[in-house]
Amino acid sequence: MNWGLIGASTIAAEHLISAIRSCADNQIISVLSANAERGAEYAKTHDIMSSTTDLEAMLADPDLDAVYISTTNEKHKFQALAAIAAGKHVLCEKPLAMSCADALAMVNAAEKAGVVLATNHHLRNAGSHLKIKELIAAGRIGDVQAVRVFHAVYLPESLQGWRINNAAAGGGVIPDIVVHDADTVGFHLGEYPLEVTAIEASGSLGQGVEDSVMSVWKMPSGILVQTHEGFTLRHAETGLEFHGTKGSIITKNVMTQQPIGQVELRTADGVEEIKFSDHNLYARSIDRFMGAVAGQGQPAATGRDGVRSLAVAAAVKQAATTGTRVAVNYGGL
Numbered sequence: 001m002n003w004g005l006i007g008a009s010t011i012a013a014e015h016l017i018s019a020i021r022s023c024a025d026n027q028i029i030s031v032l033s034a035n036a037e038r039g040a041e042y043a044k045t046h047d048i049m050s051s052t053t054d055l056e057a058m059l060a061d062p063d064l065d066a067v068y069i070s071t072t073n074e075k076h077k078f079q080a081l082a083a084i085a086a087g088k089h090v091l092c093e094k095p096l097a098m099s100c101a102d103a104l105a106m107v108n109a110a111e112k113a114g115v116v117l118a119t120n121h122h123l124r125n126a127g128s129h130l131k132i133k134e135l136i137a138a139g140r141i142g143d144v145q146a147v148r149v150f151h152a153v154y155l156p157e158s159l160q161g162w163r164i165n166n167a168a169a170g171g172g173v174i175p176d177i178v179v180h181d182a183d184t185v186g187f188h189l190g191e192y193p194l195e196v197t198a199i200e201a202s203g204s205l206g207q208g209v210e211d212s213v214m215s216v217w218k219m220p221s222g223i224l225v226q227t228h229e230g231f232t233l234r235h236a237e238t239g240l241e242f243h244g245t246k247g248s249i250i251t252k253n254v255m256t257q258q259p260i261g262q263v264e265l266r267t268a269d270g271v272e273e274i275k276f277s278d279h280n281l282y283a284r285s286i287d288r289f290m291g292a293v294a295g296q297g298q299p300a301a302t303g304r305d306g307v308r309s310l311a312v313a314a315a316v317k318q319a320a321t322t323g324t325r326v327a328v329n330y331g332g333l
């Protein structure tokens with residue numbers, strides 16, 4: 001497949017370019033940047049055939065098969081709809097859009113056009129999370145009763161910018177991290193929250209957007225989920241816990257872009273360290289995406305998965321802003 005990058009981004013440079021090229025016969029033939037000089041330098045640095053500031057011209061290339069969108073959040077809908085209209089397959093960063101209505105419009109357009117729209121929820125592809133899902137499905141901890149998510153980190157200075165001061169671009173820890181946690185919990189449990197309550201904070205790092213949030217979710221099955229997301233904690237570890245009637249799964253440092261961390265299974269028989277694959281998360285995502293394009297299954301996270309995670313984040317934001325318990329609106333999905 002021939003790919004175009006919509007956005008000369010850090011995440012593409014650090015993860016997606018190599019993941020795309022890890023699949024045989026894949027090429028990245030163009031990159032779009034709002035800044036012509038930056039785009040040209042990015043293309044040169046990463047050995048990409050061409051750069052442009054013109055989205056229409058990029059999408060008019062008949063050799064282009066798919067695009068990866070990693071621009072700021074408010075641009076996703078317009079750029080994805082343009083790519084879909086041009087018959088290109090789309091892998092889009094999370095959140096898919098600024099609202100569930102916009103994300104649903106992207107999903108509906110892709111389904112109507114017969115192209116693949118996928119959400120780049122990378123954690124689903126981690127060996128640690130695939131193993132956790134396997135343990136839960138096999139009944140190793142019995143019926144799940146409660147989940148705790150620890151995803152408060154310190155946002156690197158190189159990534160701060162709009163994420164900590166620009167609500168119009170989709171800044172804030174809720175659209176940046178809560179969407180990941182919503183997707184990850186949904187992936188493991190096979191269900192998403194009915195309602196949420198939350199408290200947010202700002203000012204430690206974020207200016208005009210939240211930089212910390214804690215929330216509690218009630219799942220359809222009755223499972224309670226507790227989450228903590230943040231941009232401000234320099235020395236915290238990430239983690240995920242599932243507690244059931246027969247045991248618990250305790251993890252450390254698995255909410256990350258790298259194939260690292262620890263997974264423990266605790267039961268009446270003691271503590272068992274669980275081994276898992278250390279494959280590249282993004283390479284697996286690209287492989288699943290290309291399989292979907294070829295008509296072989298679905299991408300790791302579909303557009304509909306992206307709508308669901310965005311719906312949870314939107315409800316968490318509303319709950320944190322209003323101080324009320326909020327029902328999650330999935331827009332009819």
